[in-house]
Amino acid sequence: MSRLILILALMVPGLASAQLYGVPGDSPLTQTFEFKIGSYTPGIDSEGGSAYDDIFGDEGMVLFRIEYAYVLWRGVGGMVSLGGEIGYGSVTGNALDKETGLEGVDETSLNIVPFGLTAGYYLDTWGDIVPLVPYFKLGLDYTIWWVTNGVGDTSSFGGSDAAGDTWGLHTELGIRIPLDFFAPKMAQSFDSEVGVNNSYLFAMWYYGWDDDFGS
Structure with a gap:
């Protein structure tokens, strides 16, 4: 199953980000930490099938x-960073009956654990004047996926476990x-007492x- 997660295009409001430093007070900018949550809809059906829609409908997983x-660098033109990320997403639906092909009563879940290596550019030149910082990211992904049945065991299809992994790329604006x-x-108080220099939504x-790069 080389195309588990093909395309994701969404706007996720209300995400939290903090920039962390080891020196309290007017600390230098050296590291960032981000927490993200949103709705993710895999593009499994983009090649003409309807497997995802038949089982999960139009419901996206919570990721x-x-x-x-x-x-890595911060100057007049903005800021450049390099980091890693990990996530978890899951969506549950009703499995199809093997005999009729129609929706059954047993539940099934699609689960993913994405890993990523991400480079980012932040245009924060005017951050002290205008409270908006546009940014762009490009990353390399590795995603582990598996399908479970109603009791939490890994499902099987054609004698093989419904599980695997896939490589890919992503971009983020x-x-x-x-x-x-x-x-x-x-x-200022948060920086002095906790060591968090800046916080963002x-x-x-x-x-x-x-x-898998088109394979």
């Missing part, structure tokens, strides 16, 4: 991801809103090609 990155802009005194659009 959680965390990303940790190191800031987004806008970050620095919360420090609206509460600078609170941000952001929305993003994500597009992935997880198809």
Whole structure:
């Protein structure tokens, strides 16, 4: 199953991001941490089939991801980072009856664990004036997937386990809103006491090609 997750295009509001530093006070920018949650709809049916729609309908899975990155460079033109991420997503539906091909009563779930290596560019040049930071990311993905039955065991099709892995790429466009802009005194206190220099809310659009590079 080389095309488990083909295309993802969505806007996910209300995501949290924090930039972490080891020195309190006016600390330098060296690392970032992001937590993301949103709806993810695999493109399994994009080649003409209807396996995903028959079982799960138009329901997307809830996908959680965390990303940790190191800031490679920051200057007049913005900021460049390199990091890794891991996530987990799952969606549940009713399995098809083997004899009739119609929706049955037994539940089945599709589960994924995506790993990624991601490079990002953040245009934060005017961040002190306009509270908007556009960014762009490009990454290499490795995704593990498996299908489970109603009791949580891995399902099987044709004598083989319904599980596997796939490689791919992704790109991400987004806008970050620095919360420090609206509460600078609170941000300074948070930096001094906890070591978090900046915090953001952001929305993003994500597009992935997880198809073993077209194989």
